[in-house]
Amino acid sequence: MLKRMPFVLLLVAAVLLFIAGLFTSNKEWIDIHLHDTVFVIPQGHILGLAAFxxxxxxxINIATYSILFSNKLTWFHIVTTLGIILFVxxxxxTLTDGQSGSLSRRYIPGPEQPVSEFRDVNAVVMYSIAALTLVQMVFIANLLIGLYRKTTSTESLPL
Incomplete structure (x- = not known):
């Protein structure tokens, strides 16, 4: 079953991340700085968003299973998506070790947290989002090629 329908891995990973998010403390977070805005996201929310x-x-994979062009592209899409999500x-x-504590450290970078660390976090988050977007384009290409093949194969049948 897993060989024909690799998207079952998505459900298993989603359930595991959701359960892990239930038992994760929201006292540790990640700061994402964009221009003059700071997004403070607790770890539990990151796991919940990843699970969702x-x-x-x-x-989406269940709905489009019969239309998809290649099972190899589906495997590539799923394994790469899971890899990127698990990396994030x-x-x-690993980043939040030692970041929980007073509110002053949460919003204002002090001498303990140099500005370059925030730039590194932003770079990793942005590159991960870009990679995830590219992998989703593989799924869209797989879907569009499958739709094209289905429409051209049904048009060539004699009535």
Whole structure:
């Protein structure tokens, strides 16, 4: 079953991330700085968003299973998506060591957290989002090629 329908991995990963998010403390966070705005996201929310995204992809894959062109492209899409999501989750968990504490450290970078660390976090987050977007384009290409093949194969049949 897994060989024909690799999108089951998305559901398994989504359930595991959701359960892990239930048991994760929201006292540790990641700061994302964009221009003059600081986004403070707790780890539990990151896991919940990742689980929701994977669940949504699972639903889309179920709906388009019969239309998709190549099972190899589907495997590539799913494995790469899971790899990127798990890397982001791992990165946020390793990054937040020692960041919980007073509110002053949360919003204002002090001598303990140089500005270059924030730039590194932003770069990793932006590159991960870009890579995730490119991988989703592979899924869209797989879907469009499958739709094209289905329409051209049904048009050539004699009535």
């Amino acid at each position: 995204f994977l669940f949504l992809l699972w639903l 989750v791992w990165y946020t968990f």
